[in-house]
Amino acid sequence: MTETQGTASPSRRALIGWGGAGLALGAAAAGSAVAMTRTGNDVDPAGTATGVAVDFHGAHQAGIATPVQDRLHFAAFDVQTDDRAEFVQMLKDWTAAARRMTAGRTVGDGAYGGLPEAPPDDTGESLGLKPSRLTLTIGFGPSFFEKFGLADKRPEALVDLPQFPGDNLDKSRTGGDLCIQACADDPQVAVHAIRNLARIGFGKVAVRWSQLGFGKTSSTTPDAQTPRNLMGFKDGTRNIAGTETDRLKKFVWAGEGDGPDWMTGGSYLVARRIRMNIETWDRTSLQEQEDVFGRDKGEGAPVGKAKEHDEPFLKAMKPDAHVRLAHPDSNGGVTILRRGYSFTDGTDGLGRLDAGLFFLAYQRDIRRGFIPLQRKLSATDALNEYIQHVGSAVFAIPPGVRDKDDWWGRSLLTEEA
Amino acid sequence: MTETQGTASPSRRALIGWGGAGLALGAAAAGSAVAMTRTGNDVDPAGTATGVAVDFHGAHQAGIATPVQDRLHFAAFDVQTDDRAEFVQMLKDWTAAARRMTAGRTVGDGAYGGLPEAPPDDTGESLGLKPSRLTLTIGFGPSFFEKFGLADKRPEALVDLPQFPGDNLDKSRTGGDLCIQACADDPQVAVHAIRNLARIGFGKVAVRWSQLGFGKTSSTTPDAQTPRNLMGFKDGTRNIAGTETDRLKKFVWAGEGDGPDWMTGGSYLVARRIRMNIETWDRTSLQEQEDVFGRDKGEGAPVGKAKEHDEPFLKAMKPDAHVRLAHPDSNGGVTILRRGYSFTDGTDGLGRLDAGLFFLAYQRDIRRGFIPLQRKLSATDALNEYIQHVGSAVFAIPPGVRDKDDWWGRSLLTEEA
Numbered sequence: 001m002t003e004t005q006g007t008a009s010p011s012r013r014a015l016i017g018w019g020g021a022g023l024a025l026g027a028a029a030a031g032s033a034v035a036m037t038r039t040g041n042d043v044d045p046a047g048t049a050t051g052v053a054v055d056f057h058g059a060h061q062a063g064i065a066t067p068v069q070d071r072l073h074f075a076a077f078d079v080q081t082d083d084r085a086e087f088v089q090m091l092k093d094w095t096a097a098a099r100r101m102t103a104g105r106t107v108g109d110g111a112y113g114g115l116p117e118a119p120p121d122d123t124g125e126s127l128g129l130k131p132s133r134l135t136l137t138i139g140f141g142p143s144f145f146e147k148f149g150l151a152d153k154r155p156e157a158l159v160d161l162p163q164f165p166g167d168n169l170d171k172s173r174t175g176g177d178l179c180i181q182a183c184a185d186d187p188q189v190a191v192h193a194i195r196n197l198a199r200i201g202f203g204k205v206a207v208r209w210s211q212l213g214f215g216k217t218s219s220t221t222p223d224a225q226t227p228r229n230l231m232g233f234k235d236g237t238r239n240i241a242g243t244e245t246d247r248l249k250k251f252v253w254a255g256e257g258d259g260p261d262w263m264t265g266g267s268y269l270v271a272r273r274i275r276m277n278i279e280t281w282d283r284t285s286l287q288e289q290e291d292v293f294g295r296d297k298g299e300g301a302p303v304g305k306a307k308e309h310d311e312p313f314l315k316a317m318k319p320d321a322h323v324r325l326a327h328p329d330s331n332g333g334v335t336i337l338r339r340g341y342s343f344t345d346g347t348d349g350l351g352r353l354d355a356g357l358f359f360l361a362y363q364r365d366i367r368r369g370f371i372p373l374q375r376k377l378s379a380t381d382a383l384n385e386y387i388q389h390v391g392s393a394v395f396a397i398p399p400g401v402r403d404k405d406d407w408w409g410r411s412l413l414t415e416e417a
Numbered sequence: 418m419t420e421t422q423g424t425a426s427p428s429r430r431a432l433i434g435w436g437g438a439g440l441a442l443g444a445a446a447a448g449s450a451v452a453m454t455r456t457g458n459d460v461d462p463a464g465t466a467t468g469v470a471v472d473f474h475g476a477h478q479a480g481i482a483t484p485v486q487d488r489l490h491f492a493a494f495d496v497q498t499d500d501r502a503e504f505v506q507m508l509k510d511w512t513a514a515a516r517r518m519t520a521g522r523t524v525g526d527g528a529y530g531g532l533p534e535a536p537p538d539d540t541g542e543s544l545g546l547k548p549s550r551l552t553l554t555i556g557f558g559p560s561f562f563e564k565f566g567l568a569d570k571r572p573e574a575l576v577d578l579p580q581f582p583g584d585n586l587d588k589s590r591t592g593g594d595l596c597i598q599a600c601a602d603d604p605q606v607a608v609h610a611i612r613n614l615a616r617i618g619f620g621k622v623a624v625r626w627s628q629l630g631f632g633k634t635s636s637t638t639p640d641a642q643t644p645r646n647l648m649g650f651k652d653g654t655r656n657i658a659g660t661e662t663d664r665l666k667k668f669v670w671a672g673e674g675d676g677p678d679w680m681t682g683g684s685y686l687v688a689r690r691i692r693m694n695i696e697t698w699d700r701t702s703l704q705e706q707e708d709v710f711g712r713d714k715g716e717g718a719p720v721g722k723a724k725e726h727d728e729p730f731l732k733a734m735k736p737d738a739h740v741r742l743a744h745p746d747s748n749g750g751v752t753i754l755r756r757g758y759s760f761t762d763g764t765d766g767l768g769r770l771d772a773g774l775f776f777l778a779y780q781r782d783i784r785r786g787f788i789p790l791q792r793k794l795s796a797t798d799a800l801n802e803y804i805q806h807v808g809s810a811v812f813a814i815p816p817g818v819r820d821k822d823d824w825w826g827r828s829l830l831t832e833e834a
Contacts, residue, residue, distance in 0.1 A: 071631075073761070116704035123699055124649020124714055125632075125759075128642055172766070187631040191647075191761050195770060199699045206768040212761055214488075214604040214631070215542075225545055230608075232541020282540055282616045287533035297541055342542075344490070344608050344629055345762065349589070351623040353612060 051185075053131035056102045058400040059265045060253060063135030064337065064362050065242035068220050069183040072213030072341040073190040074271065074358065075198065076141070076176025076393055077205040084148045088413055090204045094138075094197055095407035101193050104131030107200075123199065126192035134184040136193055138408045139269050139395025144177040153412055155259040157268055157365040158396045164378035166388065173273055173391030176208045181269075181360070183339075187214070209391070211273065213341020213358045220337065226300060226308060230276055230342050230355055231386070233293050234300035237308055238327075240337040251335045251369070252362050262411035265399030267362045270336075270370040273343075273391030276356040281386045292382040294321030320382040326373065336361040336369045356387065366394060468602075470548035473519045475817040476682045477670060480552030481754065481779050482659035485637050486600040489630030489758040490607040491688065491775065492615065493558070493593025493810055494622040501565045505830055507621045511555075511614055512824035518610050521548030524617075540616065543609035551601040553610055555825045556686050556812025561594040570829060572676040574685055574782040575813045581795035583805065590690050590808030593625045598686075598777070600756075604631070626808070628690065630758020630775045637754065643717060643725060647693055647759050647772055648803070650710050651717035654725055655744075657754040668752045668786070669779050679828035682816030684779045687753075687787040690760075690808030693773040698803045709799040711738030737799040743790065753778040753786045773804065783811060 054062050081087050097107045108121025145154035180197055182190040191212075198207055217229045220242040226234040240247045249255070254263045281289070290296050294303050294317035302312035302323060317324040328335050339362065344355040363369030378384065398409055471479050498504050514524045525531070525538025562571035597614055599607040608629075615624055634646045637659040643651040657664045666672070671680045698706070707713050711720050711734035719729035719740060734741040745752050756779065761772040780786030795801065815826055 075764075116707075117702050119700050120649070120703045120706070120714065122649075123647075125645045125647050127645060127649070127715070188645075188759065191631070191759075191772075195647075195695065195699075195772075198770070199696075202696070202700075207764045207770070208768065210763045210770075212629075212631070212763070214608070214629070228542045228544060228605075230540075230542050232537070232539075232544070278612065279616075279619070282612075283536050283619075285534050286531065286537045289537070290533075297537065298544070342605065342608075346627045346629070347492075347624045351625070353615070353624070353627075355608075355612075 051130040052133060053103050054133050054135050056099045056136075056401060057403055057406075059402070060267070060400045061135075061137045061397060062102070062400070063137035063181055063183050064252065064267055064339070064397070065220065065248055066133070066135050066183070067242055068216045068339055069133050069135070070185045070214075070216060071183065071187040071190050072216075072358065072360075073182045073187070073194045073210065074213070074360075075180050075182075075194045075210040076208045077178040077180070077198075077201065078208045079144065079147055079177045079205050081204045082147075084413075087148065087204060088409075090201055091409050091413065092407045093200050095401060097196060097200055098136040098193070098408070099401075099404070101126075101196065102131065102134045102136060104134075107196050123192065123196055126186075126189050129186055129189055132184040132186040132189040134182065134189050134193060136197075137181040137183075137397060139179040139181070139397045140409070140412065141176050141178065141393060141395050143175060147177070148413070150412070153260055153262065155254075155263050155268075155396055157254070157259050157263075157367060158394060159366055159371070161270070161366075161371065161392060161394060162375075164374050164389065166378055166384055167392070168388050168390055169392050170273075170390050173209050173211075174393060176393050176395075178205060179269070179271070179393065179395045187212070211343060211358050211391075212345075213343050215342040217338075217340045217342055217357055220339070229357055230278065230344075231281055231289070231293075232297060233289075233295060234308060235340075236338050237300060240335060247335065248337070251364055252337050254364055258364065263396060263398065267364065267397045268366045268369070269395045269397050270359075270361045270363070270366060271391075271393045271395070272359040272389050274357045274359050275354070275388045275390045277386050277388070278353045278355055284386075291318050292322060292386070294318070294323035318382065320380050322377075322381050322383045325377055325381050331373055331376065334369060334373055336363045336373065362397070468547040469550060470520050471550050471552050473516045473553075473818060474820055474823075476819070477684070478552075478554045478814060478817045479519070480554035480598055480600050481669065481684055481756070481814070482637065482665055483550070483552050483600070484659055485633045485756055486550050486552070487602045487631075487633060488600065488604040488607050489633075489775065489777075490599045490604070490611045490627065491630070491777075492597050492599075492611045492627040493625045494595040494597070494615075494618065495625045496561065496564055496594045496622050498621045499564075501830075504565065504621060505826075507618055508826050508830065509824045510617050512818060514613060514617055515553040515610070515825070516818075516821070518543075518613065519548065519551045519553060521551075524613050540609065540613055543603075543606050546603055546606055549601040549603040549606040551599065551606050551610060553614075554598040554600075554814060556596040556598070556814045557826070557829065558593045558595065558810060558812050560592060564594070565830070567829070570677055570679065572671075572680050572685075572813055574671070574676050574680075574784060575811060576783055576788070578687070578783075578788065578809060578811060579792075581791055581806065583795055583801055584809070585805050585807055586809050587690075587807050590626050590628075591810060593810050593812075595622060596686070596688070596810065596812045604629070628760060628775050628808075629762075630760050632759040634755075634757045634759055634774055637756070646774055647695065647761075648698055648706070648710075649714060650706075650712060651725060652757075653755050654717060657752060664752065665754070668781055669754050671781055675781065680813060680815065684781065684814045685783045685786070686812045686814050687776075687778045687780070687783060688808075688810045688812070689776040689806050691774045691776050692771065692805045692807045694803050694805070695770045695772055701803075708735050709739060709803070711735065711740035735799065737797050739794075739798050739800045742794055742798050748790055748793065751786060751790055753780045753790065779814070 106122035182193045184190040217235045229235040254266045300308035304316040314324045340359040348354045523539035599610045601607040634652045646652040717725035721733040731741045757776040765771045
C-alpha cells in the first residue's frame, strides 16, 4: 500500500538501496564534487514533518491519501510522439526520475561532475533542499486513449464532464493527455520536479498548462488545523482522512471489477480552476458570507452549532447554503476526497486579483462522484454568485508503482496487460 | 532602527499593548467568537524562525535588511483619487492595518463578531496562521510625484531607468505610482496582506500589476545556506548581510544630505522581472553553464577555487562571466542589496515555463547602483543569451514608521515637512 509515512531517511535509503552517494558519506565536501542527495532529515512517524521523504512505491500512488503537503505544481501535458516504444521509454525514464526526486535525490548520477560537455542530468535548483514530502502522481486524460491504439482500454468511469451551468472554461487551461501532480512542502522542490520531467519529456510531450498552488485548502489529516480558503472560511472539515481505510476503499480507490483491470488500485481525478470574485466577496456582509457557506466564519461551526466539528443540522441552513448542498446527506452519500490549493496568479487586466481555488478531487468513479455533486451545486449553490469555473480536466490515475522494476502506466501500456 | 529580530510575541504584545484580545485569553474558544490574533510563537533571537513577528516600527522600514523570508507578494498600484486628504487617510489606514498584520493580528477588531450587516474588517484567510515574519514595505514611483503637487519632492536619485540593450518590457508589468512588498515565510500571510491593503484602498488606488515569488534567491543572513536560482546556481553569495551596519549605511540607506530630508533613512528599490529561457538553459552543457556564471554548479565555488565563499579570482573567469562582470571590483565598488525571488507563472502559449527571477535590489542611489551595473551587464554578460528583462519599476522607499502615531509617507505628505 501507499506509505503515507516516510519509511526511511534519504541518506539511509541511499546507502542501503542505491549504494552510497548519500550525504552520510560527505558528498557535499568541497573537492569531492558530486553532491547527489539533497539534505536529509529524520523520519517523522506522523508523516507530516516537512523534511521527510514519502515512499514512492505502493499499491496506490502517493499524493492522494498522503497528508496534504503545503504546495502544489500541477502540469497537464499533450503527447507529441506517435511512437509507442519511445513514449513507453519516456514513462520509464520519468518513473526513475520520480523515484529519485521523491527520495530527495537528483535526477541522475551525473548531475554535477558528469561530462562537462553534456547538459547536467538535473537542473539543480533543489540541491541542498530537503525531500519536503514530495509526491508525484501521474494521470491519463480521455484524449490519451485516442493514441497508441488504446481506445478499448479507456475506463467507462473516465467520462468527459458535461457543460455545467455557469462554466466559463478557458481552453488553454482545460484538458490534457497526461497530468503530473507534484505536491511538496517546499514549492521549489515541486517546481523542480515538474521542470525536470518536462525536460526529460522534451520532444515526446509538451506542457499544455500548469498551475501553482500555495495554500492547501483541504486537509486529509483529521487532527490538523483545518486550512482556510481565500474566502476566509475553513474548508474540508469533513474530508476523507488518509487513515480512513474503509472510506478510501469505498469512495476513492478503483476496486477489482469496477472497470478495466489496469486501473485496480487507481483513482479518478477531477481538476477545476475556480476563480473567486475576490473584490465582490470582500464587500459582502459577514451575514451574507456565513449564509452562503452555512458556517460561521471565525470558528467554522455549522449554522446553529458551536464548534467546527459539530454535526451540521442541514435544515438550519439556508436551502442554497454551500455546506448544505454539498453534504453527503444531501447527495445520497456521495463523497469525494478533496485536495485543492489556493492560487493567486497576479492580477487580471482590470486590476482584480486573479485568485481562487484549484480544486482537485479524487474518487472511485466520476459518474458517481463529482458529476452529480456539481450538477446540483452549479444549479443552486449560493456560492455561484462569487465564483466561476474557468479550467477543467479529468484523469485516470493508475495504481501505484510497486517496486523498483515497475513503472508509471505499465498496467496500461504493457501489451500483455 | 529597523528591528530584524522579533521583539515580542504577538500574544504578549496583544496583552500589553492593545489590551487583550490575544489568544492567551482563549479567544478561539467556541462561543467567545472573536478570534483577533493569529497563532503566536515564541521569539527567536536570530529572527529567522518562521513563526515570529518582525517589528513594524524603526528608523528604516522592515523588509530590506530583515533576514529574507521565503515568500513574496509584490504589488504595484496606481493612484485613482485626486483628493490629497483622502489619499493621506488611506495611507494612515494602510499603516494601521500593516502594523496589525505584521504583528499577527487581523486588520480590525470587528473581523468576526462585528456587525453582521457589514463586510468583515479582515478577509480571514490568515486566521490561525502564524505572523510568519511578515514585513510590509511601501515605495513611491516616479509617476507618483506628478500627483498632489509633489513634483519638487521627487528625489534626484529616483531616476527613470534608461532603455538597456535587450530590454523587452511588458507595459502591463512595468511602472506604478506605489508599491507594497509583502514578504513572509507563509505565502498565504503575504497574499492576505496585499489583498487587505488593496481592499482598504478600493476607489483610491488600483493594483497595476503584482508578482508572487516562491523561492528567495538571495540571503541577507551570511551563515545561512545560499539559495539557488532557477538556473540551479547559488545566488547572492556575497550579498550585503542585514547585520553589516557599515555596508548598509554606505550602500543601502539614504543618508542626510543625500537628497530631500523626507528620504533620510529610506532607500531606492529597483524591481525587474527577468524571464529565464529555461528550456534552452536546460539543454546547455555543464561547462557552458559554469563558464556563464563563473562558478561551479555543485559547490558554488568561483572558477579555480574550492569553496563557495573563497575570494573569486576574476581573471580566471571568462571575460563575459556573470560573476566577474557583476563583482564590485569590476564596478568601482558598486554594491547593491539583492532580495529577489524565483517565480513560476505557469506556462506561456508555446508550452514553455514562464519562470525566472523577480529581481529586487535596494540601494542608496539608483544612479550609482543598478544603472551602471546593468549598463555593463546588459551589454556584455554571457547570461543574456538565456534571460530577458520583461518588467521594470523603480520606487523611493521612505524611512521607517517610528511609532504608533507615525504613518507611511508622513515625511513626504505632511505639509510642514
